[in-house]
Amino acid sequence: HSALTQPASVSGSPGQSITISCTGTSGDVGDYNLVSWYQQYPGKAPKVMIYEVTKRPSGVSNRFSGSKSGNTASLTVSGLQAADEAEYYCCSYAGGHSPWVFGGGTKLTVL
Amino acid sequence: QVQLVESGGGLVKPGGSLRLSCAASGFSFSDHYMSWIRQAPAQGLEWVSYIDSNGGTIYYADSVKGRFTISRDNAKNSLSLQMNSLRAEDTAVYYCAMLSNHHVGQWGQGTPVTVSS
Numbered sequence: 001h002s003a004l005t006q007p008a009s010v011s012g013s014p015g016q017s018i019t020i021s022c023t024g025t026s027g028d029v030g031d032y033n034l035v036s037w038y039q040q041y042p043g044k045a046p047k048v049m050i051y052e053v054t055k056r057p058s059g060v061s062n063r064f065s066g067s068k069s070g071n072t073a074s075l076t077v078s079g080l081q082a083a084d085e086a087e088y089y090c091c092s093y094a095g096g097h098s099p100w101v102f103g104g105g106t107k108l109t110v111l
Numbered sequence: 112q113v114q115l116v117e118s119g120g121g122l123v124k125p126g127g128s129l130r131l132s133c134a135a136s137g138f139s140f141s142d143h144y145m146s147w148i149r150q151a152p153a154q155g156l157e158w159v160s161y162i163d164s165n166g167g168t169i170y171y172a173d174s175v176k177g178r179f180t181i182s183r184d185n186a187k188n189s190l191s192l193q194m195n196s197l198r199a200e201d202t203a204v205y206y207c208a209m210l211s212n213h214h215v216g217q218w219g220q221g222t223p224v225t226v227s228s
Contacts, residue, residue: 003155036214038156045206045221046156051214089156093213097170098158100146100213105155 004029004090004103011109017078020106022090023071028101030071034093037066037075039086040105046089050075077108085110113137113217115207120222127197127226133190133207133219141165141185144210147192149203150221159205160192175201197226 005023012018022035029035035053038046048057050066053073063078073092077084090103119131131147147159160181161170169181180193190207207219 032213034213038215045218046215047218048214048216052212057216091156091158091214098172099161099170100158102156102158 002101004092004101006088006090006103006106008104009107009109011111012077012080013111014080014082016080017076018080018108020075020077020088020090020108022073022075022092022103024073024092024101025071028092028094029068029073032093032095033068035066035068035073036091037064038089038091040089041086049088080110082110084108113209115209115217115219117205117207117219117222120205120224122225122227123197124228125198125226128193128195129197129224131192131194131205131207131222131224135188135190135207135209138209138217140183140188143216145183145190146208146210146215147181147190148206148208148215148218149201149224150206151200151203154203157203161210162190194224197224199226202226 033053037050039049040046049064053068054066065076067074088106094101114136116134144163146161162181178196182191204221204223206221208215209217
């Protein structure tokens with residue numbers, strides 16, 4: 001499976017909403033409702049923000065939401081805050097002998 | 112609380128070997144699938160290997176197949192990655208990861224591996 005496709009960067013002003021897309025294929029994103037999103041600050045380990053397309057782990061702000069249409073999943077961050085500035089990665093289960101595939105990452109900049 | 116602590120990273124020459132370890136605590140280790148995920152410098156995340164709860168099912172990324180071996184000891188709550196025939200392109204931070212419902216529920220802090228002569 002090839003890496004999922006994410007935009008290299010997105011930006012928004014405080015209080016605004018942004019959406020990060022994650023495009024895969026019918027063999028991964030399109031076939032399974034098992035897309036997850038991770039937030040990573042420089043020099044730190046990633047942290048799960050969304051799993052199973054739309055679910056939020058306990059403790060994650062409800063400003064983060066996920067969705068999926070066809071082969072494309074999306075992460076929406078509403079009410080942007082400075083602390084949201086980070087790298088975001090999507091990941092999808094893909095089955096078979098290489099079960100997981102990541103996106104290339106998107107740098108979110110809060111202007 | 113859930114903790115994953117990696118160790119064993121370091122500098123190794125091309126063709127050399129290294130063994131990474133991950134000490135798990137704060138959860139029922141034997142109930143969870145585990146993975147190793149790596150991140151090359153200034154690059155994205157790459158899934159490396161997966162092992163199910165009792166070690167009966169193991170997968171590897173094509174890039175490490177035949178060179179890396181994942182294993183676990185449920186009695187000691189530990190996960191390992193034996194890395195042989197290391198290449199420059201294996202240089203990365205290696206994360207131990209606890210899987211929950213097909214996503215990474217918890218990450219370790221990472222251990223850096225540098226392959227260079």
